[in-house]
Amino acid sequence: MTRLAASHLTCLRGARLVFEDLGFDLAGGGALLLTGPNGSGKSSLMRVLAGLLEPFDGSVDLDGTAAYIGHHDPVKPTLTVRESLDFWAALYGADASDVDAALDQLALTDLAPIQGRLLSSGQRRRLTLGRLLVQGAEIWLMDEPTVGLDTAAVKRVESLVAAHRAAGGIVVLSTHIEFALPGAQTLDLGDFAPGRAVDRAGEAA
Numbered sequence: 001m002t003r004l005a006a007s008h009l010t011c012l013r014g015a016r017l018v019f020e021d022l023g024f025d026l027a028g029g030g031a032l033l034l035t036g037p038n039g040s041g042k043s044s045l046m047r048v049l050a051g052l053l054e055p056f057d058g059s060v061d062l063d064g065t066a067a068y069i070g071h072h073d074p075v076k077p078t079l080t081v082r083e084s085l086d087f088w089a090a091l092y093g094a095d096a097s098d099v100d101a102a103l104d105q106l107a108l109t110d111l112a113p114i115q116g117r118l119l120s121s122g123q124r125r126r127l128t129l130g131r132l133l134v135q136g137a138e139i140w141l142m143d144e145p146t147v148g149l150d151t152a153a154v155k156r157v158e159s160l161v162a163a164h165r166a167a168g169g170i171v172v173l174s175t176h177i178e179f180a181l182p183g184a185q186t187l188d189l190g191d192f193a194p195g196r197a198v199d200r201a202g203e204a205a
């Protein structure tokens, strides 16, 4: 059964405590929306969940395969859109039909022969999202996936996320904009800033 949970997570970056005592529990079909001001630790939490950053304290319990997209689009400048997706498909054991599906789902079919260096920022972001699709992971960790996307593309991503959850997948998504994520749990990282844990305990009592 796909599951992603965290308990008592505390994150230290350099000498700075970013958040403390954070937890959640997601089963298949679940979603977690991360909000909070700049610097509150959304990307740091994503990196902890992706296994790229060791938590200072607490633990992550992950059952399933995870795919992570961060702020940067890892697009090779000399590969075409299709060649990039073919490369990722080979890396993750996906089929050519998965590449065609990803091109279609992200409105990239017309851009398939275009080299990465010629893509606009929104087009590069859509290609990065294509990598997520061909990766076929059960848990999607999406750090501000809509940056640079136009309204139609945001709607597409909302639909892809909904379909992934309907198929039993899990999504953790950070955003500064409105993003339709029905029934999602929400975490405002600002509530987990150092010292606030004491306040929350006080409020709960």
Ligand SMILES: Nc1ncnc2c1ncn2[C@@H]1O[C@H](COP(=O)(O)OP(=O)(O)OP(=O)(O)O)[C@@H](O)[C@H]1O
Pocket (backbone or CB within 6 Å): 013, 014, 015, 016, 018, 036, 037, 038, 039, 040, 041, 042, 043, 044, 045, 189
């Ligand atoms: N490599 C690093 N070394 C030290 N401190 C870091 C490092 N990366 C991030 N930080 C600090 O950790 C804190 C949290 O940063 P993070 O990028 O997780 O926030 P965020 O909520 O994702 O911000 P934004 O909304 O601006 O993307 C910030 O104070 C930042 O300066």
